[in-house]
Amino acid sequence: MKFGIRMPSLKRRLAARTSWKRLVRHNLGLKAPRGMGFITNPKRALYNRVYNKTSVSADRLLRTNKTTPTSFSTSPKSINSSFLINLVIFIILTAIFFPFGIGFLIYKLYRYGKKQSSPPDPQGISAIVPGLQTETSLLNQFYIPEPTRSLLWITDEDVSKISSPMSIKITFNVSSGSANVDDGHNFFGEPSLIWTRLPIEPNNELETQPMYYPSYSGLSPKHRFQYLNWLKDITQETNLSYVFLYYYGLERHMLVGDYDKAVDEILKLLQYHNKGSFKGYATSALIAASAYRKRPDIVNKAPLLLQETSNGSLILRKLAGKSLMAKDIIALSSRVGYSNKRYIKLYPDLFEKELQKLINDHETINGKILSNINMDELPKRSNIFFANLSLPEKIRTIEIADLISSLEFKRILRDLLSKAHENVKILREHNKITEL
Structure with missing residues (x-):
């Protein structure tokens, strides 16, 4: 016999309830009513009675009610109360999580529909070619007019592709031990490239300090908002750094994009922002790009170039006769x-x-x-x-x-x-x- 406190054994309880003997007896309907163990197995019943009298179960000491497993109430009243408690808990949990479930379902359906409506761009052409930019909500909310809008360089690519304008790509060949340096067209390093996934922060505080070698990706969210807001009307007064930032993209257009629109836009910038070093950069680029593109007719659009006596201006005059x-x-x-x-x-x-x-x-x-x-x-x-x-x-x-x-x-x-x-x-x- 065991005297004192006995610890409950979950292993033995589980084994007793999952034995093949118990399973077969219950399936055949041979289960005896509770309290008939003294008749079916008198030896085990006598042992359990003495065992329960000489020891105390630890889990029984922890119970708050005074009922024992042998005296568990199966009255309709107790069953109804437990059912009501479970029902109330179920209703409360449903009221809490049901709106979240509906909202999550709507969000997934919206994302799926948006993904289906936008065609894939496997070549990534829209990342840099001005004629194929996607009409993003970022630009739509600023109402940027033409021709400024079509002269912007825009990308929806991931911001992890942002690179420095002066970055150089070096490729190593392990087998041959050679290195290839590529300093060609660095499109994702274009300073004026507008990354639609970068955040902006609305504000009315115009930055007055110059920002040397500005780039859209390098601006703060507040400065990005100021720049995009200025693009709605490039004739309005602003920080000269924003003028340079837009001008960088126009330089690229003069060489590989829409030359005529870019020239007209630069002349407009010179008309309203003719200060600092901007005039020198703009006039030299107009002269060089026109000579590069073999377009001496620019002197008819920009007579101011005839006021220059630089070497490039003289060559442009010679080409224009x-x-x-x-x-x-x-x-x-x-x-x-x-x-x-x-x-x-x-x-x-x-x-x-x-x-x-x-x-x-x-x-x-x-x-x-x-x-x-x-x-x-x-x-x-x-x-x-x-x-x-x-x-x-x-x-x-x-x-x-x-x-x-x-x-x-x-x-x-x-x-x-x-x-x-x-x-x-x-x-x-x-x-x-x-x-x-």
């Missing part, structure tokens, strides 16, 4: 080796008038000055004309003929300046004699 004016030759005087500027400083209007007469006479006899210069014999010079760092170096840096280094060009301009100097000198002496 334009003449040099007296102001241009005076501005080039030092670069062609003419140093006697006394009358240029003392009598600027008179000197310019006499010089223009000499230019007209020279071109009447010999043809336009620039047209007579053979560029094939001139040395080449490399210059960086584009501000967009994501463009390949071989495109940003264009090698063009150094027209100003032409000895024939320098000689012609020096002769014209010297003759103008002599004419002004004679006129001044004649005026002195007349005054006397």
Whole structure:
């Protein structure tokens, strides 16, 4: 016999309830009513009675009610109360989780329908080609008008593909031990590329501090909102960094996209944001891109380019068949080796008038000055004309003929300046004699 506290054995209880003997007896209907164990197995019944009298079950001590398993109530009242409790619990849980279940089902159906409505883009062409951008809700909410909207570079790609404009891809071949450096078109490094998955934060606080080498992916959510809001009307006053950011994308269009629309948009930017270093970058890019695309007709759209006396501007004038004016030759005087500027400083209007007469006479006899210069014999010079760092170096840096280094060009301009100097000198002496 065991005296004291006995611990309940779940293993023995489970074994007793799952034995083959019990299963067969119950299926055959040979189960005796509760309390008949003394008749069916008197030895086991006597043992259990003595065992229960000499020991106390640990689980019985933990029970709050005073009923024992042998005296468990199976009255209809207790069954009804437990059923009602379970029913109340079920209703409460259903009321809590049913709305969540309906909402989750609606969300999954919405996602499935959206996925089915958008066609796949296996080549990822819409990631960078302007004519194939998806009409995203990000741009729709800002109502960006044409032609600005069609000139934007937009992508719905994952933001993990964002790269630096100056990044270089290096591929290693393990078998051969060689390395291949690819510094070609870095489309996902395009600074003006609008990543629709990046967050924006509405605000009315315009950033006044300059942001050097800006990129859309590098802006804060507040700055992205300011930039997109400005694109609704690019003529409104804004941070010059946002102007540069939009301009980067226009540079790419001038080379590989819609040249004419990009030129018109840059000219509009120059009209309303002609400040800082923007004018220098924009004019040099217009000249270089037009020469690169063989479009000298840009001088008809942008007469301001004729006010420049840079090497690229002179080449563009030559391609367009334009003449040099007296102001241009005076501005080039030092670069062609003419140093006697006394009358240029003392009598600027008179000197310019006499010089223009000499230019007209020279071109009447010999043809336009620039047209007579053979560029094939001139040395080449490399210059960086584009501000967009994501463009390949071989495109940003264009090698063009150094027209100003032409000895024939320098000689012609020096002769014209010297003759103008002599004419002004004679006129001044004649005026002195007349005054006397």
